[in-house]
Amino acid sequence: DVLPSDRFGIELPVAGDKLRAYVLATRNAKSTPVQVEELPSAGTACRWTEETRQWLIASSREELRERFPVTFDVMKREGMQSVCAIPLLSGERSLGVLFFMAAREAAFHELRRDLLDQVGSAVAVALDHCLAYEEVRDLRDRLVRENVYLQEEIRREHPFEELVGSSPTLGAALHKVDQVAPGNTSVLILGETGTGKELIARAIHNRSARRDRPLVKVNCSAISAGLVESELFGHVKGAFTGALERRVGRFELADGGTIFLDEIGELPLETQVKLLRVLQEQEFEPVGSSRTLRVDVRVIAATNRDLQEAVRTGRFRPDLFYRLNVFPIAIPPLRERRADIPQLVMFFLSRFSRSLGKQISAVAPETMQHLCAYEWPGNVRELQNVIERAVVLCEGPVLEIDPDLVPLSAATSRASEPVARSGSAEAAPPNEPAGVRAAAPDDIAPLEEMERRHIVAALDSTAGVIHGPKGAARILKLHPNTLRSRMEKLGITFKRTRHET
Structure with missing residues (x-):
C-alpha cells in the first residue's frame, strides 16, 4: 500500500476551541458510515499540526501520551498505534488537518512525502471550495429565514401604523424611548392590552444601531408550554417526537438584532431559567443539543401583568424580573x-x-x-x-x-x-x-369597580364561558389566562349562568 491506514479523516477547527473530526474510512468502511466527533483542540496532535503547519508522524501512541493526551486517548480507544497528520494549507491559511492512523507500529515510517504533499494540496483545494460553499449556503439559508419572517411581519396586521398623539403622558413615554434606544440595555414595556407596546418596541429598535437587522417578535402567551423552548431556542432533528428536521429558534434568528418578547409574564418557570442565561451570557443550547450557540441579541420584553405581584406569588422568577426591569417604560391607557x-x-x-x-x-x-x-x-x-x-x-x-x-x-x-x-x-x-x-366625585365609580362590572357583563353574555370563539376573553380581546388573572385579582368567580361576587 502507498499508505497503510486503518482509519483516516479530516479534523477542522470549530467554535468553542474545539476540533470536529470527520472519520471518512475505517477498517470496517463498508459497514461504518462517516463518523463525526467533536474534541477539545487542546492536547491534540492535529491542533499542533494546524498551528505549526508541519507534518507529524508518530510510530507509537506512547510517544503522544504526555504531549498530546487527547490524541493518545482516541488512539487507545480505537486500537491504533501509528499516526500521521498533514496540514491542509490554502495560501496563508491553515484550513485543518488530514490524518491517518494504523493499528501496527511504525506504519508511516517510510512514506513518499512528495506524493502525500500533492494529495494534501488537492484535498486542501477541495476543502477550501467546500467551506466556501457551506458559508454561502449558510448565509443564503439565513437570508431565506429572515425573508420569510419579514414577509410574515409585513402580512401581519399591526394595531396601528405609527404612534399618534401629543398628550404629555404619551410624550413622556416617547422621551424614554429616545433615551434608551441608542444602547443595548434591556427594556421592559408595561401597559394594558391594546396600548401599543409592540409599536414602542419597534420605535426602540428603529432608533438603535441594530435597525438594519431583524426585529423578531415572539408572543409568549400564544405558544403552548411544551413548545416554548423549541420556539425560542430551536431544536435539532430527533430532539423529540415530531422533530423531523432542525429548527432555527427565534434567538438565533434575531442574532445581531432585537427580540421582542410580548406577554413575557406567560412564560413557564422552567423556560424563565434558560431565558435568564441568555440575558446574562448571550448563549444557549437548542433543545436536544449539547452544542452551545452564542448570539448578540437585544431583548425587549412587554407585559400587561403585574410582574411584581407574579414574583410575590412565585409565578415569575425574581432574578429574571430584575434582569428585565433595567429600563421600564409604562405606556398609558387610552x-x-x-x-x-x-x-x-x-x-x-x-x-x-x-x-x-x-x-x-x-x-x-x-x-x-x-x-x-x-x-x-x-x-x-x-x-x-x-x-x-x-x-x-x-x-x-x-x-x-x-x-x-x-x-x-x-x-x-x-x-x-x-x-x-x-x-x-x-x-x-x-x-x-x-x-x-x-x-x-360621588358620581364616579372606582376604576377597579368599572373593570369588574365590565368583566361580569361579558361573562353574563357568554353564560360563564371564558375560552373559545364565543367566550368572554374573545369579547374583551384578552388572552384567556389574562382574563382569569384579572378575575382572580378582582374576586370574580363564575360558573356558567350563576356568578358570585
Missing part, C-alpha cells in the same frame, strides 16, 4: 390620554376610508363626544376596530357611530361638552381630559 382620542379617530378614519374606497371627511360632533367619553378597556386597538366597523357601515360623508358599537349609556353621563367637527376637542379646564365634563 383613558389617561383622552386628549389624543380625536387625533386617533381622524387618523383611523383617514386610513380606513382610503382602504375601503369611501369619501368620509368628518365625524359627527355627538359621535366624537361619545368616543372621547367612553372608557376604552381595549384601548387603542378597540378604538381602531370601532372606527373600522363604523367606516364599513357609513353611507355618507360624515361618520356617525351606531349605538351598538360603543355602550353609549356609559358614555352619555360624562359626555356633554361639544367637540369641534374638525376632530380636535374644544378647550377643557386645566387637568381635565378634553371633551369630558368634570363629574362630581
